[in-house]
Amino acid sequence: MRLTSYTDYTLRTLMYLAMHPEQLVTIQDIVSLHDISKNHLTKVVHQLGLSGLIETVRGRNGGIRLAKPADQIVIGDVIRMAESDFDMAECFQADSSQCAYARACHLKGVLYQATQAYLAVLDKVTLADITGANSANNPTGQPVTISLDLLTKKTTS
Template sequence: MRLTAFTDYTLRTLMYLAINRDKLATVHDIAELHDISQNHLTKVVHQLGLTGVIETVRGRNGGFRLNKEPADINIGEVVRNSESDFFMAECFDKDHDKCVYSPFCALKGVLSDATSAYLAELDKVTLEQLIPKGGRGKRDAAAPVKIQFQRKV
């Protein structure tokens, strides 16, 4: 399974916001850092705002920030909200299923189970677990390390 660019950008945006909790972020900041389209990222930020994961602040000095604690943001839920579908094969979409094997094939059940297991693993992870911690790489309860991002050259 491959995540869409939309989901990739969503996860990167949330990680950036979790690491930089002390300031408002802008689409420009994140797009420049990751060398991604500001237009695509604007759609990501809009969707995150609609789901309540981030808070947007309007105005000249506006931007956006996490609206929840990183420990309260479940990655499985984020992925479900950002992916348009989990159709692993044609047979998952009843309206477009033209496969001659669909009436008796067991592949759909196997792929469905695999997708469920994939999402179950993501359900075990929070945003807090994805961000760097202090202690020389140990994943402990120390305060997050302040990271200075530099744009890729």
């Protein structure tokens, strides 16, 4: 599975904001760092504002910042918000499937389970986990390596 550039830019924007929690950040700051399209990033920022993940401040000294702490932003939720669909194969679209095996094939179910497992891992990770933001163990706020233990931890429901 490959994430779209839209989702990539969404994650980069949130990560940048998490690593600069004490300041208003401009779109140009992020564009300059990552050398990405300003028009594309503007669309991403607009959607992040509508979703409530970031706050936008207009005006000469305006900018953007996280609307809530990084440890409350779940990466799985961000991915679901940014990606338009998770159809991994044509057979997920029943109306247009041209597959000769569609009636007897179990691949669709396996791919669905794989997608759910993928999202389940992302549901265990917060923006703070991937950036080191809000962590007493990482006062610099620089990105940290996520241990495999974090990704396999049991969640409480």
